[in-house]
Amino acid sequence: xxxxxxxxxxxxxxxxxxxxxxxxxxxWCTLTDTGAPLTTVNPKPFTVPPPSTCLLAPxxxxxxxxxxxxxxxITVSGVKVGDLYDRVYCLGTGTTCDATNTYVxxxxxxxxxxxxxxxxxxxxxxxxxxxxxxxxxxxxxxxxIRGTAATPVTADAGYLMGxxxxxxxxxxxxxxxxxxxxxxxxxxxxxxxxxPGTAADRDNTKAMFWNDVNIFDPDGTNxxxxxxxxxxxxxxFGGASDHYTLASFAIKYWQGGEEGQFQTNVQASAYACKTS
Amino acid sequence: xxxxxxxxITLLAGLAAGAQVAHATGFEKLSKTGEDVLxxxxxxxxxxxxxxxxxxxxxxxxxxxxxxxxxPLIFNDVTIGTLYEKVWRHHTKPKVYIFGTRVVMNAxxxxxxxAAFNVNDLFRQxxxxxxxxxxxxxxxxTKALKKAGxxxxxxxxxxxxxxxxxxxxVDFRIDANAAEPSGxxxxxxxxxxxxxxxxxxxxxxxxxxxxxxxxxDDILDAVDFYTTSYQPNGVPPPDDDDDEGDDE
Numbered sequence: 463x464x465x466x467x468x469x470x471x472x473x474x475x476x477x478x479x480x481x482x483x484x485x486x487x488x489x490w491c492t493l494t495d496t497g498a499p500l501t502t503v504n505p506k507p508f509t510v511p512p513p514s515t516c517l518l519a520p521x522x523x524x525x526x527x528x529x530x531x532x533x534x535x536i537t538v539s540g541v542k543v544g545d546l547y548d549r550v551y552c553l554g555t556g557t558t559c560d561a562t563n564t565y566v567x568x569x570x571x572x573x574x575x576x577x578x579x580x581x582x583x584x585x586x587x588x589x590x591x592x593x594x595x596x597x598x599x600x601x602x603x604x605x606x607i608r609g610t611a612a613t614p615v616t617a618d619a620g621y622l623m624g625x626x627x628x629x630x631x632x633x634x635x636x637x638x639x640x641x642x643x644x645x646x647x648x649x650x651x652x653x654x655x656x657x658p659g660t661a662a663d664r665d666n667t668k669a670m671f672w673n674d675v676n677i678f679d680p681d682g683t684n685x686x687x688x689x690x691x692x693x694x695x696x697x698x699f700g701g702a703s704d705h706y707t708l709a710s711f712a713i714k715y716w717q718g719g720e721e722g723q724f725q726t727n728v729q730a731s732a733y734a735c736k737t738s
Numbered sequence: 739x740x741x742x743x744x745x746x747i748t749l750l751a752g753l754a755a756g757a758q759v760a761h762a763t764g765f766e767k768l769s770k771t772g773e774d775v776l777x778x779x780x781x782x783x784x785x786x787x788x789x790x791x792x793x794x795x796x797x798x799x800x801x802x803x804x805x806x807x808x809x810p811l812i813f814n815d816v817t818i819g820t821l822y823e824k825v826w827r828h829h830t831k832p833k834v835y836i837f838g839t840r841v842v843m844n845a846x847x848x849x850x851x852x853a854a855f856n857v858n859d860l861f862r863q864x865x866x867x868x869x870x871x872x873x874x875x876x877x878x879x880t881k882a883l884k885k886a887g888x889x890x891x892x893x894x895x896x897x898x899x900x901x902x903x904x905x906x907x908v909d910f911r912i913d914a915n916a917a918e919p920s921g922x923x924x925x926x927x928x929x930x931x932x933x934x935x936x937x938x939x940x941x942x943x944x945x946x947x948x949x950x951x952x953x954x955d956d957i958l959d960a961v962d963f964y965t966t967s968y969q970p971n972g973v974p975p976p977d978d979d980d981d982e983g984d985d986e
Contacts, residue, residue, distance in 0.1 A: 539945065539964040540812060579944045583975050592964045593865070593907075593976050594897050594946035606850075654958050695883055711814065711850040729814045729849045 489522050490513030490694060491645070495614035500658040503621075503672075510643050512717035516645055518692065519621040525553040526566060529559065530706065530733060536571060536598075536715065538728050541590040543598040543656060544573040544677075546713070547633040550706045550733045552697075565705060566735055567605055569713065570624075570633050571688045573598065573677040584680035594595040596723050599676040600688070602651030604714040606734040607669045608695050609647075614666040615695055619645040621671070622690040629686065639685035644672040652718025653725065668714075669693040680721035697735035709734040753855075762791040764798065764959075765871035765933055768888050768908065775889050775900045778808040779874065780882035792873045797931055798838040801826035804835075805940065805968055810843065811855075811949065813963050818855040819843035819916075821947070824929075825940055825968050835940060836933045837862060837968055839947070840877070841909070841956055842926045845917040849961070854917040859892030859909050860930060861948035863969040870900035874928040881924040885911040892950040894957050906973060907948070908932050936970030945971045 473737040491501055504512045529550045536544040552559035559565070563651045578588035587597035611613035628637035634635045644657050649665040651672065671691040678684055713732035719725045766777050766789065778779035779790035783975045792798070805825040818841045828834040841857055848855045864870050874883035889909050891901035901909070916925035947967035 537815060540966075541944075562777070580975065589945065591976075592943070592948055595976055710847075714850070725958055727849075727959075731815065 474625050476530070478552050484612075488517055490518070490620045491516040492713065493617045493619055493645060493647050493669065495616070495647065497661050497664075498658040499648040499664040499670075500644040500655075500672075501619075501646055502657065503644055504641040505643040506674075512641050516620050516642065517730045518622050520622065521604065522620065523551065523566070524555055527557065527559070529557075529565075529704070532708075532733075534732075536728065536730070538590040538598055538726065541561050541578055541588050542574060543588055543590055544571050544600075545577075546571050546665070546730070546732070548732050552572045552705070557563050559705065563698045563705060564694065565735055566692050566694045567607075567706075569603055569605060569671070569676060569688070569691040569732075571600060571603075571683065571715075572631075572633065572636070573600075573675055575666055575686065584678070588681075589694040591724065593725055596680065596721075597676055598726075599674070599717050599723055600715045601672065601674055601718040601720055602716040603673060603688070603691055604649055604651075604668045604716070605671075605693055605732065606709060606712040607647070607667060607693060608697065608735050609666045611664075611666055614647070615668055617647065618694040619669060619671070620692045620694070623672075624687065624690060636687045638673070638685060638689040639686045640674045642671055642673045642689055642691065644670075645688070646670050649714070651716040652720055654716075654718065656730035674720065680723075695735060699736040699738055706735050708732070741777070746824070750800075754944065762788045762793050762824065764790075765873040765931070766790050766886075767869060767871045768886060770888065770905055771903075773900055773903075775903050776885045776887035776909075777872070778885050778930055779872075781884040781911075783880070783882040783884075787882070790873050790886070792875050792931070794841045795824065795875055795877075795926040795929060795931075796826045796838060797873045797875060798836075799818050800829050801836055804896050807968075809966065811843075811965060813848050813855060813961070815950075816846050816848050817844070818846055819857075821940045821965065821967070821970055833935050833937045834933065835955050835970070838929050838931050840927050840929045841914050841949070841969070847910050853919065854915055856951045856953055857910055857912060857927065857949055858952050859948075859950040860927070861890055861892070861907045861909050861950070862932060862967055863943065863946050863973045864888075864908055864932060864934045865936070865970050865972060866974065867972075869907055872908065873931045873935045875931065875935075876928045878912075878925075879924050879926040879928040882921060882930070883910055883912060883928055883930055885909075886930070890948070893952045894931060894960065895950075895952060913953075923979070934970065938971040940968050941945045942966050943973070946973075946974055
């Protein structure tokens with residue numbers, strides 16, 4: 463019943479995203495370095511076609527080369543609940559980044575559909591909690607960025623909804639159903655701050671993307687894929703070697719309890735620009 | 739062996755252990771109804787407080803060890819400690835079991851804060867209709883079992899004097915941390931013991947043990963995870979907490 467109810471809305475959003483993303487795109491948005499941290503992108507209820515804020519088109523990534531790419535499990539309580547697609551791009555040609563040291567850290571996730579642990583309790587996803595039958599939901603993504611509280615480093619954010627099907631398996635040809643709602647330099651997410659937040663919510667060492675992802679969402683609209691989430695910075699450190707590294711706890715996923723779920727903080731290794 | 743002579747609390751505990759044998763009060767029955775959920779054991783880890791204390795495993799005679807295991811505790815892809823479990827069954831009352839749990843933590847940072855994982859509560863599952871008694875065996879740990887009760891709410895997870903009752907879970911309030919930011923550390927928890935009935939035996943449950951770290955200013959900064967542990971067969975799933983009668 464839930465799926466039947468949600469499917470037309472999901473298809474509508476997917477179709478809308480497919481047809482309207484490119485014409486409306488405005489390109490990168492620069493995250494603020496002082497005051498309230500959040501930039502409003504497209505909060506629920508979603509505006510379709512989406513506002514142009516932070517909305518990218520594939521052409522916005524022209525000139526960038528792929529420097530690193532990995533796929534990693536998203537693990538909660540020892541249970542794989544999804545896949546992370548973690549990439550590093552830079553401005554350059556061939557395999558060489560150019561002297562501008564312009565790097566993009568890219569994030570996309572796909573939540574798992576295969577039941578694990580007590581499939582009778584929920585056949586739509588792996589169960590990861592002893593006190594809940596809900597599928598794991600990511601409300602906020604956080605990536606390490608360069609900068610400190612005293613000395614922030616300019617960071618630009620952007621997102622792509624993707625292409626193809628919302629139920630696809632290819633990160634380069636699958637469509638997010640739900641839009642990015644907010645972006646900003648903070649380590650707080652849903653139910654930890656009230657957008658746009660206050661100066662006390664700011665953390666200039668993190669880039670936050672507010673994007674609701676759930677394979678079987680209690681809100682009635684499933685979005686197994688996140689958008690592609692991009693943060694761009696100047697990354698000058700590393701000399702002749704890579705200017706990025708696989709860093710511990712460089713990504714955080716936050717389940718903020720949008721529909722009453724237990725608030726859960728998961729951190730894992732991910733690419734980040736070298737900081738020295 | 740691992741802790742003798744290391745710190746003053748350990749020394750006190752060790753010195754007191756012999757004198758406590760005759761005075762340890764042993765298993766305490768947890769309440770199954772009413773608003774008073776928590777039973778106080780030894781919240782200040784006092785060597786003179788013997789409430790809930792036993793001086794050996796499993797703390798009472800007449801039981802045989804029927805299962806034992808150890809497993810890494812993994813959080814955020816980091817091994818933060820080791821879980822030890824033992825289960826004993828009564829000789830002549832084969833439906834009565836004692837479930838024993840201990841954690842031994844290490845100092846590996848578990849998240850971007852750089853801190854070591856601090857276990858404030860261990861929760862394990864029991865049949866909600868069956869009585870539960872608890873005890874602890876210090877076994878070299880420098881901190882005792884503070885409290886226990888039939889709830890899934892741990893330190894700082896409730897605002898009233900008592901947590902919400904949930905007879906499917908038994909909470910053991912402890913304080914295990916290999917590198918406390920302030921004050922003495924106790925990398926090992928005591929052995930915490932739950933005696934209860936398992937009429938159809940026991941099995942491993944992939945999500946049967948909850949580990950909570952919640953000694954934080956903002957409860958939204960608390961973290962927890964679930965891991966495999968032994969439990970009685972027939973524990974109801976979430977939101978299916980039916981009463982089944984009352985006998986231990």
